[in-house]
Amino acid sequence: MRAYTDTELMISRAAQELENGDTTLVGVGVPNLACNLAKRTHAPDLEMIYESGTIGSDPSRLPLSIGDPVLATNARSVVPMTKGFGYYLQAGRIDVGFLGGAQIDRWGNINSTVIGEYDDPAVRLPGSGGACEIASNTDRTIIIAPHSERRFPAEVDFVTSPGYVGGRENRESLGLRGGPEAVITDKAVMRFDDDGEMIVASLHPNVSKTDVRNATGWDVQFSADLGETRTPTDDEIDLIRNDLDPDGIYTGGDGD
Incomplete structure (x- = not known):
């Protein structure tokens, strides 16, 4: 078995969450690598939309930001950001959104606003950007984050982007679409039980x-069907290292 890095495992596993024909709102970094890996392997008809307003992107190289002009390469259309959010995201036309955050709690709520008290925080963070809209309006969200106790508290200090809030019924009562589907870390894949609480699905x-x-x-509880996460294939590793991120900008270039 070929050696792989933790980041490459996360990229590979996140890519597997995408189905052929899905429409996904793509972020930079690991989510972008996961989406492009899926498109080059099992999901060639994946429809990638970026926050900057490129619809149906098929970038010829790794974009360095959501405003990178390469995202217009082979795109079906380029629209104003307001239309991208209003016509596509808020109208429920996007299947999958990728998110990260400083804190993710047991209900999949995400904090990217403050650490500590809101009025007197220990750390002031960048805030939502489009994350709250993504968490509220896509059919399912995939969360990617390193796994540590500080990043995974029982309760976030501030709910920037709602998960299941305090249970699936609470999310439904707020009129929100979808909900978190999976949380992929460098230790495990987590999913959500019937109550909306995060459990470990595979190690x-x-x-x-x-x-x-x-x-x-x-x-944290473990699934009765707890399994072992599938490792990246040699082809996936080659695509990540030689095609998607040859300079190791997001993967660190620490592979063999």
């Missing part, structure tokens, strides 16, 4: 239940 190779418990801020 990455050489990661134990204790490793995950020690890196999670609540008594």
Whole structure:
């Protein structure tokens, strides 16, 4: 088996969450690599939309930001950002959104606003950007983040982007579409049970239940069908290293 990095495993696993024909709102970094990997492998008809307003993008190289002109390459259309959000996202025309955050809690709520009290925070963060709209209006969201107790508290300090709030019924009562589908970290893949609480669905190779418990801020539960995460294939590793991110801008260039 070819050696791979934690980041490459996260990219590969996130790509597997995408289905052929999905419409996805793409961010830069790992989500962008995951979407482009899916499009080059099992989901050639994946429709990629970027916040800057490019619809049906098929970039010829790695975009460095959502405003990179390469995103217009082979795009079906380029629209104002307001139309991208209003006509596509808020109208419920996007299947999948990728998100990250400084904190993600047991209900999939995301904080990217403040650490500590809102009026007197220990750290002031960038805020939502389009994340709240993505979390509220896509059919499903995929969250990607490193796994640590600080990043995964039982309750976020501030709800920037809603998950299941305090349970699936609470989200439904707010009139929000969809909800978080999976959380992919460098230790495990988590999903959500019938109540909307995050549980561990699979462990990455050489990661134990204790490793995950020690890196999670609540008594996280494990699926009865707990499995081992599928590792990246040689073809996926080659695509990531040689095609998608040859300079290691987001992967760190720490592969073999």
